[in-house]
Amino acid sequence: MASLRVLGVDPGLTRCGLGVVDVLPDRSATLVHVGVVRSDAGAPIEARLAIIAAGIRAVIRDHSPHVVAVERVFAQSNRHSVMGTAQASGVALLAAAEAGLAAATHTPSEVKAAITGYGSADKRQVQTMVARVLRLDELPKPADAADALALALCHAWRGSAPTAGAASHRTLTPAQRAWRQAERVRR
Amino acid sequence: MASLRVLGVDPGLTRCGLGVVDVLPDRSATLVHVGVVRSDAGAPIEARLAIIAAGIRAVIRDHSPHVVAVERVFAQSNRHSVMGTAQASGVALLAAAEAGLAAATHTPSEVKAAITGYGSADKRQVQTMVARVLRLDELPKPADAADALALALCHAWRGSAPTAGAASHRTLTPAQRAWRQAERVRR
Numbered sequence: 001m002a003s004l005r006v007l008g009v010d011p012g013l014t015r016c017g018l019g020v021v022d023v024l025p026d027r028s029a030t031l032v033h034v035g036v037v038r039s040d041a042g043a044p045i046e047a048r049l050a051i052i053a054a055g056i057r058a059v060i061r062d063h064s065p066h067v068v069a070v071e072r073v074f075a076q077s078n079r080h081s082v083m084g085t086a087q088a089s090g091v092a093l094l095a096a097a098e099a100g101l102a103a104a105t106h107t108p109s110e111v112k113a114a115i116t117g118y119g120s121a122d123k124r125q126v127q128t129m130v131a132r133v134l135r136l137d138e139l140p141k142p143a144d145a146a147d148a149l150a151l152a153l154c155h156a157w158r159g160s161a162p163t164a165g166a167a168s169h170r171t172l173t174p175a176q177r178a179w180r181q182a183e184r185v186r187r
Numbered sequence: 188m189a190s191l192r193v194l195g196v197d198p199g200l201t202r203c204g205l206g207v208v209d210v211l212p213d214r215s216a217t218l219v220h221v222g223v224v225r226s227d228a229g230a231p232i233e234a235r236l237a238i239i240a241a242g243i244r245a246v247i248r249d250h251s252p253h254v255v256a257v258e259r260v261f262a263q264s265n266r267h268s269v270m271g272t273a274q275a276s277g278v279a280l281l282a283a284a285e286a287g288l289a290a291a292t293h294t295p296s297e298v299k300a301a302i303t304g305y306g307s308a309d310k311r312q313v314q315t316m317v318a319r320v321l322r323l324d325e326l327p328k329p330a331d332a333a334d335a336l337a338l339a340l341c342h343a344w345r346g347s348a349p350t351a352g353a354a355s356h357r358t359l360t361p362a363q364r365a366w367r368q369a370e371r372v373r374r
Contacts, residue, residue, distance in 0.1 A: 065269055073273075074270070083261070087277025088269050090276075093233040
């Protein structure tokens with residue numbers, strides 16, 4: 001069976017989570033890579049973004065994902081780091097485009113719903129489910145790494161975000177969507 | 188006299204303003220380049236960011252600025268495009284770092300104050316002053332291009348943002364600051 005390899009990115013300047021998974025059309029998944037790119041809070045913003053970009057490009061080069069899924073950042077967020085998070089997400093999306101890869105964004109509640117079945121799940125529930133799906137002995141750490149894996153799984157299971165006129169798409173099972181998405185990416 | 192060449196970036200996805208000026212220690216300035224990189228609102232976000240990055244890199248390559256000044260984006264902004272603006276600013280800062288250039292950010296009110304003398308100046312007043320300083324026959328258009336030139340002038344005239352322990356820096360005249368900044372960048 002053809003698997004879909006997804007790089008999930010939990011964007012951030014201090015810690016940017018990166019997780020790569022292989023997902024089969026039957027929803028089963030395997031861990032390929034998980035890690036975190038860190039940059040020093042005292043460094044200039046442009047240097048921090050360059051470190052994040054280099055880390056993402058290295059994972060793309062080493063693991064050749066088919067698609068990159070990035071957490072969608074909202075201005076309404078009350079985290080004071082939200083602008084840095086948005087800048088890091090821009091760099092992640094740019095790295096995808098420059099590697100010739102499709103990219104997608106998913107909201108935190110979409111990720112929670114895809115992984116646990118409900119959008120208001122807490123972080124621990126998401127991490128536990130990620131560990132179970134990937135048959136890991138421990139919860140992935142730090143949380144940013146776990147979030148990146150959850151994003152990657154979410155992307156494969158949801159398929160691409162429904163677009164206008166794609167209502168029928170939503171009637172597919174998650175496995176059918178994953179398959180369709182894999183087909184689309186391969187083309 | 189040594190001049191400081193500054194690339195100003197007014198970040199945006201639909202229109203990203205780019206302006207390059209040469210500024211002498213006596214505050215006099217010359218237009219080197221002005222333009223706008225546009226990306227189609229219907230294109231995927233990652234493709235739009237790649238277009239913006241390519242446009243910024245081309246200007247850096249063609250005009251070899253010493254430093255890149257980018258407008259600082261605030262989450263409190265009520266523009267619904269604020270996240271895209273933040274992503275574009277991240278890409279601009281990344282392009283600076285990857286070209287080995289220093290970068291700086293300035294807020295809109297810092298730019299207005301540097302150009303017109305007061306932080307609540309309206310856009311037209313800023314554009315008129317930019318045109319006068321650069322001895323342009325017309326106001327630079329579109330507004331994004333004018334804003335990019337204003338950012339570049341602001342950066343040269345303000346010097347770099349004061350850092351902890353740099354209080355004495357603030358007692359310098361704008362010309363002295365421009366000179367000091369030019370010296371610093373050349374080192």
